[in-house]
Amino acid sequence: MEERRRIISILMENEAGALSRVAGLFSARGFNIESLTVAPTEDSTLSRMTLVTDGDEAVIEQVTKQLNKLVDVVRLMDLTDDRHIQRELMLVKVEVTGEAREEVKRLVDIFRGNVVDVGETLYTVELTGAGDKLDAFLEALSPNRIVEVVRSGISGIARGGRALTVR
């Protein structure tokens, strides 16, 4: 069966240990986690998690069923097959000396990023977008300029009226 990357949104009780239950489930059952982001929502009793995983249809069915089985999971939604928005935040520290200062600035503008910290030889760049856009930015930089990269992992939300809420 075809392996596919899936983006799953999870609404969980905002309880101590909730994150470790999800992480523990994935390691215990041998599922992959590509990325996992989690933060409280506007309702302080709930956490929202976006999980990126891959697997064939049977594996993904088990992933969603096992997640649903966790007592702290209120609801979940597989965003992959319907229209959705995914965004990731990246911070990159780039070495910029001489002409490269201008060159990198132009590149940041093209990608609609921001230089959020400027040093004598370094820029820190902030960039938001889908994962492939962030990948493309890193590819466009010459690799020896990249000092440090930090990515948040993907956050996702469905387009249109579809919403993952307790109501």
Add this chain to the structure above:
Amino acid sequence: MQKVAAADAADAAAAEVLTGAEIVVRCLRDEKIEFIFGYPGGAALHIYDALYRQDEVKHVLARHEQGAAHAADGYARATGRPGVVLVTSGPGVTNTITGIATAYMDSIPMVVICGQVPRHLIGDDAFQEVDACGVSRPCVKHNFLVNDVSELALTIKKAFYIATTGRPGPVLVDIPKDVTAQTAPYRYPRQIRIRSYAPVHRGHPGQVRKAVQLLRDARRPMIYTGGGVVQSGGAAAAALTDLVRILGYPCTNTLMGLGAFPASDKLFVGMLGMHGTYEANMAMHHCDVLLAVGARFDDRVTGELSTFCPYAKIIHVDIDPSSIGKNVKVTVPIVGDAGKVLADMVAVLRGGGNGGAGGGNRHLGGWWKQIEEWRAVDSLHYDRGSALIKPQFVIEKLHEVTKGGAFVTSDVGQHQMWAAQFYNFDRPRRWINSGGLGTMGFGLPAAMGVRLGHPEATVCCVTGEASIIMCIQELSTCKQYDLPLKIINLNNRYMGMVRQWQEFFYDRRYSHSYMDALPDFVALAESFGHIGVRVERPGDVEGALVEAISDKDRLVFMDFITDQTENVYPMIAAGKGHHEMHLRSAAGGDGGAPAERELA
């Protein structure tokens, strides 16, 4: 619901102020818990003090926390009520982990309450500190750390609710010692709702009708049921029995499901799986419609998945959606409680005027003829003329002497398989064993729990000399609480199942499977204050059993010196299919797999 809420509010107004420790005990009382199984220690001492000052909840002092957990588990399996464990922090809780994992694998309702170091010491590597929620997480249905005494009662209520509903399982509640000393107004909620937890009970009616139609149209039907039917309650076993008899179809039970359908019924083809009967496994392999209820297609049941039930459309009924489609593809999935779904199926069948054994299905004659041919192979045969005690013979005699009415617990290994094959359970909850985790040491403490739950019953522990040693300290508990268990020790001086695998698959290199320097079990039993009996000749087996079973007051430890080289047959080797069973040869050795022929 409104009435309940009003009653809860009235309770709140009149609430008594109690310490956390008192709240724990009051919750257990209000949950109508009869026994808790435990072992005291520092972090649990406030709770133990509160226990001392009342006499409604009875505490059973095990001799090791693992024993406490297995005893609570045995109690739960035999009664259907949740087992409760109380232990201290650190080693208290780590010692229960094997018992918790055992209950988790077999979906047994259990609540484990453990003391924790005071909150200000958590994370400091304090004396007897362990992250109880962390170490138990992979083997509990859920767990809680109680940080606030005002949440204690609600948390305990949630623990019982989660442990006993849906697919049951163990729930751990970790309570820091200072929380048990704080006070709060006590009220125990009568009813709760957890927004993130809503187990399904009824199967989808459309799916139920589809399943019944598929069953009616079957040419070679098979019904395979597991522990879910036992766990669901007595009504489920009754509904299963109705369904099988109305249809007149063959029925097999898993190791966990034995007793859900009466073994003495002609429609029962025995247990299936690695050491199941030839007829059960061959019928599985050749069936065209398989109804699976409360069973999870475990690897010991299915054998090699790629050759599992190659001709069958599968109906799978389970309360846990994640069990369905996990190992095999299913044609008709039904999420629901086994008992309710089976009752609904019976109702649909009866409504369709399709009564009478096999009456509705004219095509069944050939299938039953085939099954009878497989049955005639007599795959459980063994040498009845042996001069040595055959373990199978002991179990057959035990069945005879107890008239099939005993509760039988077991440990893990050959003796477990022989008990499962030869005791012929006619009723659910009579066969108590660790099927999923396969925990040696389970049998004796589990039997204590069974007996406490059924104080008049004959409770037998079928064990082996390797397993029994693993929780032998519980003989002391049996003495303290006057539990007249009957221990049937099938003593072959080997870890029998390990030895069997080494004989078959490791060219008879018996690496560390010989039990050297065994104790004198008779003297050992006597030193604990019990009766010990050694039985060395087949002719003495029945007499020893009769005498032991008729003793209503004392624990009798029977040490049967059995044939050292006896193996469990039939057997499907790991990685093989149901149609590749090895049978015992006429000479007693491995007869290999009978030649396969295609069915029309």
